[in-house]
């Protein structure tokens with residue numbers, strides 16, 4: 001999951017490359033792991049998250065990574081809603097990892 005605002009200028013290449021090469025926050029996944037979805041929060045205050053978390057559960061997602069644009073406060077403006085977003089995903093029984101490629 002990534003920041004809707006940042007998605008206007010970022011095609012997501014860093015996230016995909018890190019996953020494809022099993023680097024940084026994806027380094028512990030084996031070759032059987034699949035990226036089955038790639039989406040934004042829907043804009044402040046994460047308005048799409050509740051419904052998406054339900055869909056992800058339905059389709060069997062095990063883990064959601066919050067992208068570096070949501071969690072790396074050195075390079076991006078702080079997301080004021082990240083705690084709530086994280087809890088909403090966890091409430092649906094899905095693990096959350098904070099970070100993707102840096």
Ligand code: SF4
Pocket residue numbers: 002003004005006041042043044045046070078079080081082
């Ligand atoms: S809720 Fe956070 S991640 Fe989503 S658009 Fe707003 S600042 Fe970005």
